[in-house]
Every structure is written in structure tokens, then in C-alpha cells.
Amino acid sequence: MRRVAHRKVEINAPAGNLAALKAAVDAGADSVYCGFSGPTNLRNLPGLNFTERQMAEGIAYARRKGAKVFITVNAYPQPRELEASYRAADRAAALEPDAVVVSDLALLQYFAVYHPRTPIHLSVQASACNRLAIEFYQRHFKIRRVTLPRALSLEEIHDLIPRLGVEVEVFAFGFLSSPAEGRCFLASFITGESINTYGACPDPRYLRFDAREDPKADGSGERLWVTLRGVALNAYAEEEPMAYPTPCKGRYRNISLGSDAANEAYAIQPPRSLDVRPILPQLLDTGVRALKIEGRQRTEQYVAQATAALRRAVDAALSGREEAFPADLGEFSEGDGTSPGCYVEKEA
Amino acid sequence: MKLTLGPIPYYWGVKETLRFYETIAGTEVEEVYLGEAVCSKRQLSLERLLEIARMLEGAGKRVILSTLALAITEEELALTERLCDLSYTIEANQMGVIALCEERGRTFVAGPYLGIYNPPSLAFLHALGARRIVLLPELSGEVLRAGLEIPVEREVLGYGPLTVALSGRCYTALALEVSKARCALVCGDYPEGMPLETLDGNPLYRLNGTEILSAPYHCVIELLDALRDAGATHLRILPQREGTPEVLVLFSRVLAGWMDGAEAVGRLRALAPAPLCNGWFFGKPGLQYVGTRGEGKA
Numbered sequence: 124m125r126r127v128a129h130r131k132v133e134i135n136a137p138a139g140n141l142a143a144l145k146a147a148v149d150a151g152a153d154s155v156y157c158g159f160s161g162p163t164n165l166r167n168l169p170g171l172n173f174t175e176r177q178m179a180e181g182i183a184y185a186r187r188k189g190a191k192v193f194i195t196v197n198a199y200p201q202p203r204e205l206e207a208s209y210r211a212a213d214r215a216a217a218l219e220p221d222a223v224v225v226s227d228l229a230l231l232q233y234f235a236v237y238h239p240r241t242p243i244h245l246s247v248q249a250s251a252c253n254r255l256a257i258e259f260y261q262r263h264f265k266i267r268r269v270t271l272p273r274a275l276s277l278e279e280i281h282d283l284i285p286r287l288g289v290e291v292e293v294f295a296f297g298f299l300s301s302p303a304e305g306r307c308f309l310a311s312f313i314t315g316e317s318i319n320t321y322g323a324c325p326d327p328r329y330l331r332f333d334a335r336e337d338p339k340a341d342g343s344g345e346r347l348w349v350t351l352r353g354v355a356l357n358a359y360a361e362e363e364p365m366a367y368p369t370p371c372k373g374r375y376r377n378i379s380l381g382s383d384a385a386n387e388a389y390a391i392q393p394p395r396s397l398d399v400r401p402i403l404p405q406l407l408d409t410g411v412r413a414l415k416i417e418g419r420q421r422t423e424q425y426v427a428q429a430t431a432a433l434r435r436a437v438d439a440a441l442s443g444r445e446e447a448f449p450a451d452l453g454e455f456s457e458g459d460g461t462s463p464g465c466y467v468e469k470e471a
Numbered sequence: 472m473k474l475t476l477g478p479i480p481y482y483w484g485v486k487e488t489l490r491f492y493e494t495i496a497g498t499e500v501e502e503v504y505l506g507e508a509v510c511s512k513r514q515l516s517l518e519r520l521l522e523i524a525r526m527l528e529g530a531g532k533r534v535i536l537s538t539l540a541l542a543i544t545e546e547e548l549a550l551t552e553r554l555c556d557l558s559y560t561i562e563a564n565q566m567g568v569i570a571l572c573e574e575r576g577r578t579f580v581a582g583p584y585l586g587i588y589n590p591p592s593l594a595f596l597h598a599l600g601a602r603r604i605v606l607l608p609e610l611s612g613e614v615l616r617a618g619l620e621i622p623v624e625r626e627v628l629g630y631g632p633l634t635v636a637l638s639g640r641c642y643t644a645l646a647l648e649v650s651k652a653r654c655a656l657v658c659g660d661y662p663e664g665m666p667l668e669t670l671d672g673n674p675l676y677r678l679n680g681t682e683i684l685s686a687p688y689h690c691v692i693e694l695l696d697a698l699r700d701a702g703a704t705h706l707r708i709l710p711q712r713e714g715t716p717e718v719l720v721l722f723s724r725v726l727a728g729w730m731d732g733a734e735a736v737g738r739l740r741a742l743a744p745a746p747l748c749n750g751w752f753f754g755k756p757g758l759q760y761v762g763t764r765g766e767g768k769a
Contacts, residue, residue, distance in 0.1 A: 199586055199589075200588060200589055201588050201610075201614050202589050202614060205589055226586070227586070228586075228587070228591070228595045229589050229590075229591035229592045229595070232595055233591075248586075249566075249586070250541075250565075252541065252543050253542050253544070253547070253565070253567050254545070254548065254567070255548055255566070255568075255570045255571065256542075256565055256566040256567040256570070258567075258570060259566040259570040260566065272639075274541065274637075274638060274639030275543055275639060279543050279544060282544070282545065283543075301638045301639065301640040301642075302638050303541055303637050303638055305586055306584060306634075306636065307636045307637075308633070308635040308636065308757070309635050309676070309683065311609055311635075311751075312635050312676075312685055313675075313757075314756055315751070315754060315755045319586065319609075354669060354673065355673070356669075357670070371636070374670060375667035375669060375670070375676065376667065376668040376669070377665055377678070378665075378668055379646075379661055379665040380646065387670060390667055390676075390678060469640055470650060470651050
């Protein structure tokens with residue numbers, strides 16, 4: 124294994140609450156990202172996210188331990204949410220975080236005009252995936268960092284980074300899907316509530332899990348049906364591994380190939396989680412500045428263990444140590460295990 | 472409101488594409504968006520594109536060139552840049568294209584893939600040279616009515632499948648178990664994509680190469696008054712393999728006040744390759760259809 128050129132690689136961990144923030148910092152995260160409660164950031168789920176006081180406490184805790192905090196104000200506000208988003212921007216800037224994470228043009232402008240000293244990271248939701256688009260945001264809003272959508276291969280990232288004047292962050296662990304972030308309306312089409320504006324994919328109040336007879340089954344008995352606002356996302360036989368209940372991980376019938384059960388498939392994304400550890404040396408070799416762990420909705424145990432595991436893997440890769448890839452995060456992965464995602468599978 | 476013809480969402484191959492636009496030349500639509508927004512492998516050669524553009528101009532149409540919505544590589548950017556160097560108006564479908572137009576001091580049409588959800592974002596694009604916005608179909612009528620003081624033309628999707636996801640991966644290749652790198656444009660075998668049904672048999676999505684479309688077709692033919700009130704100036708019809716001229720005629724007749732929306736929608740149902748939907752306009756699930764006689768008209 125070769126020694127990779129870039130010594131400074133940041134591990135950016137998610138925090139849905141103060142306990143998770145502390146767990147991430149204690150486990151070796153260099154930075155933590157988190158947002159305020161309400162629809163101004165994109166993990167707007169019940170019981171999740173920070174009050175101002177918690178955010179201030181989180182920032183103080185992280186700073187004491189040498190870690191950074193990025194505040195996400197990354198929803199796309201519709202007109203009626205604009206004022207709340209501007210206020211969230213003010214509250215975020217007042218706490219002097221190490222950066223804010225933003226995607227919407229109105230909010231980017233707002234930060235640039237009213238809070239010019241607050242560093243801006245371009246959220247993955249902006250879906251900026253080429254040199255010209257990233258330069259556009261850099262020129263107009265002085266972004267310091269971009270998080271790339273999970274739509275680029277290793278080779279494409281390798282080609283892109285030397286052309287850029289901003290830091291690049293990529294997803295390293297957690298939820299894996301193939302639609303480009305910020306350009307996915309699969310759930311909104313079913314629920315009427317956009318991930319871009321409401322920040323939950325999908326809203327749990329629309330999900331139902333019920334065991335019932337399969338109307339078209341071949342006498343195989345009951346299945347556990349997962350429906351989202353009445354639309355069937357999946358149906359599981361007993362002991363079948365389950366996928367996350369999002370439309371991208373649904374099982375559908377591709378009727379161009381025939382309408383029988385043989386054509387029931389994960390047509391968009393198989394139920395696997397992202398884990399880049401098997402390709403970490405190559406990924407670090409592209410010059411990425413930060414590795415992001417997905418999962419502000421996850422437990423503090425998840426945050427701590429994913430952070431610690433990625434920390435060990437990065438340290439090993441940076442010192443050129445050959446390290447077996449452990450199966451230590453299995454309990455945090457989806458039914459079908461892990462995958463290096465688009466980085467490797469894009470052209471496959 | 473004027474009708475426009477959006478870019479072909481699918482891959483039909485050169486011959487079929489030519490045949491399609493020859494038919495379009497004989498229709499009354501005034502503006503035609505040409506080019507590829509989905510996958511760079513499907514892009515017609517520049518020569519072929521210009522040949523079609525000139526043929527349409529000869530028939531009195533204004534041509535606008537569409538661009539890729541998810542351009543990633545330098546090769547894709549170079550392709551896009553060549554389009555921006557032509558004299559046609561450009562539909563910018565990602566921010567990099569706006570950068571190219573800014574550089575050239577050119578005005579542009581802001582396409583439907585830019586994530587524009589509020590008036591200040593639209594005003595920002597207007598300041599950079601956007602003279603028209605193709606609004607995100609996800610926006611409700613209430614959102615459309617905001618920011619009408621910004622002096623841009625407003626185009627809304629009138630009829631066709633909705634883009635519900637864009638991706639780096641190719642779903643058609645995945646379904647057929649072929650590699651994306653050596654796909655040989657297999658999506659060409661599915662001229663209206665590959666419809667997906669839920670396991671209990673309801674049409675939901677439609678695989679279209681690196682894009683996922685809705686299986687139902689979005690249709691606003693019963694909402695034209697509401698759209699006019701919301702400031703819409705242009706109505707986009709998306710091409711379908713058969714029946715596009717008939718769809719254009721139906722919309723023209725309703726726009727002219729010769730036919731009412733409720734009658735037209737009955738005729739459209741016969742032409743559409745799928746059920747209709749328009750729920751997003753009402754702030755409801757996109758897959759629902761709300762008609763003049765339907766439930767809870769907003």
C-alpha cells in the first residue's frame with residue numbers, strides 16, 4: 124500500500140443532539156455538523172437537532188477538544204419559510220461556528236451580504252458536481268468547501284480536485300443512495316413534502332408497516348408491507364433483510380421485463396450502506412480534504428463507532444500501514460451489507 | 472401563455488429523432504428546446520443538432536438549446552461550452568452553464584433543474600442574465616405566485632413525465648445487467664423508459680437511463696386559468712413517442728378558449744401513455760390528479 128500524499132484529512136461527523144456531538148468529538152472527529160430544530164436544515168425529524176443554547180454548549184465542548192463545528196442551514200426555503208431561514212442564518216452566524224453549510228442561493232447571498240466573516244461550505248444539496256459549478260459558487264459566495272454529491276466516481280474526483288480552489292469533502296460512511304442530492308424528488312412525488320424544503324426523507328408519520336396477505340403472491344403467505352402515504356415501497360417475507368423505508372430503497376416491478384415476481388427488484392438502490400474503508404487509500408489519494416459520515420438521525424453509539432472506525436482507517440492509510448478491513452460496523456449497516464458506492468460502482 | 476416543446480426526455484436514436492422533429496416542424500408550436508439534458512452519451516452530434524435547428528427555424532420556430540443537468544467531467548463541460556458558443560439561446564440546467572453564459576455576457580433560460588425555490592434566488596439568476604425560468608414542477612401554485620415583480624418569463628411544465636431523480640448511475644443499464652461503461656445505449660430500446668410498478672401493481676416511476684421519471688404524466692390542462700394567475704407565460708409540453716402533435720393541438724385549443732379543460736383532459740388520457748398527475752401544484756403528493764371536478768381544488 125502506498126503512502127498517500129495528503130496528510131490533513133478531516134473526519135466530519137454528524138450530530139442530531141448534544142450527546143452525539145460529544146460522542147463524535149470524543150471518538151476522534153475533527154469536525155461535527157449539526158443544525159437547529161425546525162425546517163431550516165435537512166434532517167428535520169421529531170426530537171432531533173439543537174436549540175441555540177445546546178449549539179453554544181456543543182461549540183464550546185468541541186473547541187475545548189480541538190474540534191470544529193459546522194452549522195447546517197441547508198434546506199431550500201420556500202417563500203413562507205424564508206424569514207425563518209434568515210433568522211436561522213443570523214442565529215448560526217452569532218454563534219461564530221467554524222462554518223455554515225448552505226445550499227440555497229437566497230441564503231448564500233444572505234450570508235455573503237450580512238455575515239461575510241462566516242465561512243461557507245456548499246452543502247451537498249446544491250448538487251455542484253463539476254468545476255464550473257463549484258467555481259460559480261466560489262466566485263459569487265466565496266465558499267471555502269464543497270461537499271460532492273454521491274454521483275462521482277473515484278476517477279472523476281481525482282480529475283476534479285486539482286482544478287479547484289476550494290476544499291472538497293466526500294461522503295465516507297452511512298446512508299447510500301444513487302440519486303444526486305438536491306435533485307431527488309422520489310419521496311416528494313409520493314408524500315408532497317420535498318426533502319429539499321422540509322428536510323425529512325421520508326417523514327415518518329407517512330410510514331406504515333403491516334403484515335398482510337400478498338394480493339398477487341403465489342400462496343407464499345403473509346408479507347410485511349411497508350407503505351409510504353399508501354404507496355407500497357416494499358414487502359418482506361419472514362427473515363428477509365430489510366432496507367431503509369425510503370423510496371430509493373424500494374422494491375418495484377419493472378414491467379418492461381415482465382410483470383411476474385421474478386422482476387421484483389431494488390431498481391434504484393440495493394439496501395446497502397456506504398463504507399469507503401476498502402478504497403480509502405485511493406480516495407485519500409484524490410486529495411479530498413474531509414470525509415463526511417452520514418447520519419444526524421442516528422444514535423450516539425453509531426456516531427461514536429463510525430467515527431472511531433473511520434479514524435483508525437484514516438490513520439492507518441496515512442501512515443501507509445496495511446490494515447485488514449474489519450467488519451466492525453455491521454450492526455449499523457443495512458440488510459445487504461456495505462458498498463463503496465458510486466466511487467467504484469458507477470460504471471460497473 | 473404560449474406553448475413550448477421541451478427537449479426529448481428519452482433516447483430515440485438519430486433517425487427517429489429526425490423524423491420526430493420533421494413532424495414538429497408542421498405544428499404550431501413556436502419554441503422548441505433541442506438537445507440532451509439527461510445523459511451525455513445520448514447527445515446528438517453538433518452537426519446533427521444544427522441540422523435539426525435549421526430545419527425548425529426554416530419552419531418558423533425559435534430554437535433554444537438545452538444542456539446536461541448533471542455534467543461532471545471536463546469532457547461534458549467542453550460539450551456544453553461548444554453549445555454556449557453558438558448563437559442560440561441556452562437553457563442552463565446546472566450552475567456551470569450559467570457561469571459560461573456570464574462569461575460570454577449572454578442571457579439565458581434558467582432550466583428546471585437548478586433548485587430555485589424562492590424569489591430572492593430567482594432575482595439572483597435574473598441579475599446574472601436569466602430572462603426566463605422554467606419552474607420546478609414541485610412548486611405549488613402558492614409558491615409560483617410569489618415574486619411576480621421579478622421581470623422574467625415563467626415557464627411551467629404543462630404535460631409530460633416529471634423528473635424525480637438524476638443520478639451518476641444508469642438505472643436502465645442496472646435493470647438489464649449491463650455495465651454503464653459499455654451500455655451501447657440500451658435505453659434506446661425503451662422509447663418511453665421502463666415503467667416501474669409497486670409490488671401491489673400501481674405505476675410509480677419510470678427508469679430513463681441516469682434519470683428517474685414519474686410513471687404518471689404531469690398534466691395541467693385543467694389548471695390553465697390558475698397558472699395564468701400565478702404568472703405563467705409559457706407552457707412546456709414534453710415530447711412523447713406518438714401523439715405529440717395531437718397533445719399540442721389540444722393545449723392550443725384550450726388556451727384559445729375553444730375547448731374546456733375537462734373535455735380536453737378526457738382526450739389527453741387517451742393520448743397519454745400513462746395515468747395523469749398534477750398534485751404538486753396543489754401542494755399535494757405529485758402522483759395525485761386533481762381535476763376541476765376533483766377533490767379539494769386549491
